[in-house]
Amino acid sequence: MKPISPPGRATLKDIARTVGVDVSTVSKVLNDGGISVRPQTRQAIIDEASRVNYRPHALARNLRTQRTGALGILLPDLTNPIYAETVHGAMRQAERSGYVMLIAEVADERTSAAAYMRLVSERRIDGLIIAVSAETSEMIAAIENNPVPHVFVNRRSSIGRSVTVDDQASGRLAAQTLIEAGHRRLGFIGALPELDTSRRRRHGFVEVCQAAGLPAVVEIAGPVSRRGGYDALHRLLDEAQRPTGVFAFNMLVGIGALAAARVRGVRVPDDLSVVTLDGEDAIFTAPPLTAIITPLAEMGARAVVELEAMIQGREPQDVVINIPPKLVYRESVAPPPR
Amino acid sequence: MKPISPPGRATLKDIARTVGVDVSTVSKVLNDGGISVRPQTRQAIIDEASRVNYRPHALARNLRTQRTGALGILLPDLTNPIYAETVHGAMRQAERSGYVMLIAEVADERTSAAAYMRLVSERRIDGLIIAVSAETSEMIAAIENNPVPHVFVNRRSSIGRSVTVDDQASGRLAAQTLIEAGHRRLGFIGALPELDTSRRRRHGFVEVCQAAGLPAVVEIAGPVSRRGGYDALHRLLDEAQRPTGVFAFNMLVGIGALAAARVRGVRVPDDLSVVTLDGEDAIFTAPPLTAIITPLAEMGARAVVELEAMIQGREPQDVVINIPPKLVYRESVAPPPR
DNA sequence: CTGAAAGCGCTAACAT
């Protein structure tokens, strides 16, 4: 029975006029519930508001309160499922908390500083999640010149709070898994060393290999993509001491590596074992990839929670989500050949 | 040599005060370039603005101009690479045009209407891209009660403009491809029939099959996901008249189908040919999938262009991106067995 | 060429 509301735009003033009170009274009722307003007046206001289907004008309110109700997230590339998953988790939490989410893809460090300025210094957001590698001087300068509550996700940073998992433990776990399967020559397909997650995973991986007295780990670095993994495995297979088991930086890289093995006629897992990180996809690859779970969505959500705390002035802290890395055995790991 | 700006917040008033002019003058200079302002004054203003690193306060400006400089996009799930790709294209174009992008994931029709209201009736955006299936009554009501420039992407709609490709032609192309390879028993793995893209692809596919005098096409519908494709192919393989060639609704479904074939011991393409739609991923599957290109990013970008036109009051029109569907042959299609 | 004034829609202290 709700009559069609006048398309769009009822303001406080409209309500105030038809009810016959002041806009400030309407504002009170509609915000803090109108404690200390005569029930009768209050009801009239509420009725009229719902009759005209009133919605506050976010801009006006925000201008007044100096809050936007929006959070931003800066990331390199949404088509990378790693980031899509992270955003997904962040958005879920943001919605719960009543924030809308503004996303900016930033191709490189230059644009990332620019995007930062755009969102922050135009004051479009209350807080920012940063999923690009942060430690470029431009980015640091941008942040310091124009501070805003911010948290890094899946990145450590010298200049801010961050939500990360124990990547080093993941690296150790990957190594242990391969070693326990019987492998003695291991390889690591990492990302370019700018990525701190890659450094930490590598560190844990190498650590365990050394402790086990294994020969030097073969390392290859490349872009984090299917193509990067594809190219990297090709190079790894060209090594004199070709490894029998490899740890791929993440799922994308792992999928690429699988494709490379296939075209080289290298059978997984018979000829080569592969451990990778994360990824729903990993179950539908051929063969399904043994993988270490990375709670990307959870990290995104957690970043939002931390951000809220910072926005409300609570003292934030470094956050490491301490889910111990968990490995899911699938078909891509087996004992080495012969 | 740029001195570090006072952290954050220089306003027009600040600039006006130190230069010794009125804020309205500053506004003029900083906006329309300050035609009809003495060059000397203008220069002083520009200098001071850059000295303090002035940025307009988006909220204040927007409140005044009744424009937000933001576009919204409504979609079901960012972890679905189809949507991620679309958003990716949309964001690229939005950035070029100076818009920021607000994203809302909507799980179902209920929340999608709610999210619509949130973005639109609070006036957070100037226009909206809709990538959820639109034809639910709640959504239609929301749009009609609270109109805003909007365009559907990869969806036809009775109530708005839309950017789509010729899905029917894609369906035809898929059928032709399989028929030319020699297949006589074809299958279609579609989405639930609410999805108009699925209906159109199916239509084109069946049309060609009938014209070729082929027996009835086996059809299976399921959720659009890897899992959905996995389950669907299992059911297809259980059919009495098991098809030798299938057309999968999209890449996700195709990947799932490939996995199902693998566990059933059905070799692709020796025992079963698969044609799918779209997808960068398709090149790294085992075997690489023959696929029909869908310009998702381009569609996203195009939607933004149309939206801009609508926002500026130009007469919009139904848009069908008329790139003729193009098929990329990879390894997943071969002649039928025997 | 520049300034004064008004107001976008809302909130919040302060009066009454």
Next chain:
DNA sequence: ATGTTAGCGCTTTCAG
């Protein structure tokens, strides 16, 4: 219990 006042930072007539 309600209204008055005073902006938030900006743009935009309209006067001077």
